[in-house]
Amino acid sequence: MNNTLIAFYSLFQNTKNLALEIAKQTGGTIRELIPDKNYSFDYNTAAKEVRNEISRGFCPKLIFGNESIDDYQIIFIGTPNWFKTCAPPVMSFLKKHNFAGKTVIPFCTHGGGGFGRIENDIAKECTKSIILPGIAVNGLVSSEEVTNWLKNVCLT
């Protein structure tokens, strides 16, 4: 069995597209994190909802994505850059599981801000993991970009 998991949250599909490309190239299992209440597709409304949740450190209940990660050794964790940090559903996933001894690789999509604090915030929740250099993509991903990155971090 392939021991690679690609867990991600995506509102507008950019992070989902990146996750699908990583899954295609690694043969890993894809796992979309779904919160019990999704965010608005209207940017201004979503921004209010997200700012409020992030400022409170709120982690929503996941209605999908909280299954055990015991079978996986390599875990890619993907999120949109939301105000420089992870989307709250990704924080829910990080806080729910024990990543000790696993290899964790962050990935994100963004609108110009790159990773922001995302890599640090993931590392804080995975203190006993090996964290490999991730990939941050502005909008849409190219498969070559993913290929080169995976080769560089020795995952293909």
Ligand SMILES: Cc1cc2nc3c(=O)[nH]c(=O)nc-3n(C[C@H](O)[C@H](O)[C@H](O)COP(=O)(O)O)c2cc1C
């Ligand atoms: C609420 C909200 C906050 C955002 N904050 C940032 C930010 O701080 N920096 C940035 O570069 N992009 C920011 N963006 C843009 C998203 O990171 C970008 O569009 C991303 O690709 C969306 O991923 P998705 O399609 O998987 O939802 C924000 C978008 C939203 C909706």
